[in-house]
C-alpha cells in the first residue's frame with residue numbers, strides 16, 4: 001500500500017495514542033521480505049548478506065536480521081558489540097573501520113571479529129601485531145564514481161575510504177612482508193546506486209585484484225542498492241544485479257579455481273521502506289506565499305532532507321480524502337529544517353498526524369539531541385503485534401552524564 005494507515009492490522013493512529021509522537025515505526029515483515037528478495041536475486045551463488053548496521057542499529061532489528069538469515073557489517077566497535085548482543089556469532093560480523101585507533105582493532109580481534117583493513121598503515125600495524133595468525137579482509141577503493149550524491153559516494157579517487165586500486169602493488173608487498181592471511185576483498189562504492197552496471201564494474205575491479213591473492217574465501221561487493229522514495233520512483237533492479245553479478249562472479253570463480261562466497265552489505269535496501277516516522281502537526285501557518293505545516297520533529301530526528309536534500313514522502317494520516325493543498329512541512333528546530341517543500345497533501349489542520357516515509361534507514365541512527373530535544377520511541381511491528389523496542393527519551397536521559405558544577 002502506498003500510504004498505509006495500518007501495518008499487519010496495527011493502526012498508526014492507535015500507536016500514536018499509546019506511545020505518543022513523534023514515533024518511529026518499523027514493519028518487521030517488510031524487512032524480512034527484503035532479505036528474502038536478495039536471497040532469491042543471488043540464488044545462483046553462495047551468498048552472505050551482511051546488514052549495514054549503521055542504517056538502523058536497534059538490537060531487536062539486528063535480532064530480526066539474524067532470524068532472517070543475514071549477518072552484520074559493523075563500522076564501529078560499538079556496532080560490533082550491538083551485533084554480538086543481538087546474538088550474531090562473531091564469525092557473522094565483519095568490522096569495516098575507517099581510520100580508527102588500533103586499540104579498537106585489537107578489541108574487535110579479541111572478540112573474534114574479522115577486520116576489513118582500510119589503509120596501508122593499518123595493514124602494516126596489523127601485520128606487525130598479528131602476522132599470519134588472524135585472517136583479514138582488505139577494502140579496495142576501486143576509483144568508481146557512483147551513488148546518489150557526492151556525500152554518499154565512497155569509491156571514487158578522492159574518497160577517504162579503502163586503499164586505492166592503483167596501490168595494489170603496495171598492498172601485495174605488505175601481504176607478503178607479514179604473510180598476511182587475506183581471505184576477502186571488499187569494495188563499497190556508494191549509496192543509492194541505481195545501475196546494475198556499476199556493481200559489475202566494481203566486480204571487475206575486485207576480480208582483477210583477487211586473482212593476485214591465493215587464499216581468498218569471499219568477495220564483498222558492499223551495499224548501495226537504491227530504494228524508491230517517490231511514487232513511481234525507480235529502484236535498483238536487484239534481480240538484474242543478482243543475475244549479472246552472479247554470472248560474472250561464477251565465471252571468475254572458475255578462473256580462480258575455487259568457489260568463493262559473494263558478500264553484500266545492504267542497509268537502505270533492507271530497512272528504508274520498512275520505516276515510518278509518525279509525527280503530529282503543531283500548527284499550520286499561512287504566510288504570504290507558502291503554507292507551513294509545523295510538526296513535532298525536525299532535523300534532530302531525521303536529518304536526511306537537510307543533509308542530502310533527500311526526498312521523503314509525506315502524507316496526512318488524519319485526512320486521507322480531503323481536498324489537496326500545497327505545503328512546506330517544517331520541523332520545530334531553530335534552523336531551517338524543511339522536511340518536504342511544496343508538497344501536495346490532503347488538507348492539514350493543527351493536530352493532524354502526518355507520516356514521513358522511508359524513515360527506516362539513517363533515520364533514528366542519525367538522530368541527535370540537538371536543541372536539547374529528546375529522541376522518539378521505536379516500535380517494531382511483528383506478526384501483527386506492536387513492540388516498543390526503545391522507549392522515548394526522558395529529560396533525565398538528556399542530563400544523565402552531566403556533572404553539574406557547584407558554582
Ligand code: LLP
Pocket residue numbers: 052055073096152188190191192222223224225265266267268269304308361362
Ligand atoms: N557497507 C559500507 C562499508 C558502508 O559504508 C555502507 C554505507 C553500506 C554498506 C550500506 O549502504 P546502503 O546499502 O545503506 O546504501 N546516511 C546516508 C547513507 C550513508 C551510507 C554510508 N555507508 C543516507 O542517509 O543516505
